[in-house]
Amino acid sequence: MKPSSSLVLIPLGVSLASTVAYNGSCHDHKPMQLRLAYAGSTGMHVSWNTFSRIEQPRVHFGECIDHLDQQASSNISVTYRTSTTYNNHVKLGGLKPNTKYYYQPECSNSTTPFTFVTSRAAGDHAPFTAAVVVDMGTMGSLGLSTSAGTGGAVPLKPGENNTIESLESMLHGFDFLWHPGDIAHADYWLKESIQGYLPNFSVADGVKTYERILNAFYDEMTPITSTKPYMVGPGDHEANCDNGGTSDLVHNITYTDSICMPGQTNFTGYRNHFRMPSVESNGLGNFWYSFDHGMTHFIQLDTETDLGHGLIGPDEVGGSEHEDSGPFGSKMNQQTTWLARDLALVDRSKTPWIVVSGHRPWYISAKNKSSSVCLDCQDVFEPLFLNHSVDLVLSGHVHAYERNAPLYNYQIDANELENPTYPWYITNGAAGHYDGLDSLVKPLKNYSRFALDTVYGWSRLTFHNVTHLTHEFVASGNGSVLDTATLRKDHSQLRGWYSEH
Structure with a gap:
């Protein structure tokens, strides 16, 4: 398809x-x-x-x-x-x-x-900053606000900035915004309506309600996206419709994908709305692509479809979608073949840093391992990350923040952030939408180094030079930094690094 x-x-x-x-x-x-x-x-x-x-x-x-x-x-x-x-x-x-x-x-x-x-040319080693959000939906009366329906956890406090407002207030502090999946959360129209958050519920009016939420999100984002590049990736809510089988307990009805509309299925709205640099990077549509910005090579992956092992859809990575979404590649293992080639072509003398993002996390201290952790992602992507010395892997999907140690196959790098061999994994799905935040499982996994599940926020990446990268968790409510960590990498050890650098 x-x-x-x-x-x-x-x-x-x-x-x-x-x-x-x-x-x-x-x-x-x-x-x-x-x-x-x-x-x-x-x-x-x-x-x-x-x-x-x-x-x-x-x-x-x-x-x-x-x-x-x-x-x-x-x-x-x-x-x-x-x-x-x-x-x-x-x-x-x-x-x-x-x-x-x-x-x-x-x-x-x-x-x-x-x-x-415009983007900094590869080889420009001047410092720069990027902003990252995942799982961010419509704010205000159609989404996250100071009140919530029965399913909305941790509403905003009165007078508190939401994440879109926080990003807009710091607009001059980052070069671009990266949003790897779950954009707008307009598919929550059904859940919001059944739970009484949206009035005058009618399945027949679902199309209108969905489009109203979707357009509200893009309108809210315009002050940011009209001046800063908005790089996106696919998440499960770009293909989701029935919210995992939402039930109307009052009328004893459990809805299925029979109420799905074209805009919610098979990434239709997502495919129409965006144009990512897949042509420039030999990727595929808005699903997988890469781009250079100064000293960094950024890669967006699709954790929802086309995950190797053949051409598979979201159900096989533990999603709640239950729709026929994808595949989008025409060949077996097309995404992983592309990734291997893309990584092999990186000139580490120009772009010593490699940062990868996919919607679903590789590692997380979450409740349900099968639906939260992307085991297929571990299987098909992790060996490539290790072989090509990927520095940082970002994800979301779980609506909380967790910074982990550098890992490979659940093994912690003994060097931690001081020139590790393994990639550094950070999950930040705490940007916020109607359904609020998730609760992490305590005690946290042994590889966890810092976690928050009660605060909305976004990630700020600062590339200081060819050896130092800082990640910060910025609280949306007041702009304070609640977690910061710096990775040091001696990229001169890598293939493709020339002595004159």
């Missing part, structure tokens, strides 16, 4: 007349939900949504705020049957690395152009 980039369906409530070719009129073409993604060090994907299809989406850009002397366009304006909007994607190419640009999608009514800074 490979995605089709050419298929354009008409969403509910949008007439055929609204899909006419763009003729200079901006009726229904006003950009919203603006978002960026790196397309190599010399490119940037610009994406936005409109209420009607644009035949040729176009972006004007330049290095001067009052002189947008360049433009780029595409024919990519896509949607799916239950969507209320179209997703427009344009790639800007031929850009200078680490350079500020001003840009405007055509038909924007913004009086001031938006801005972005």
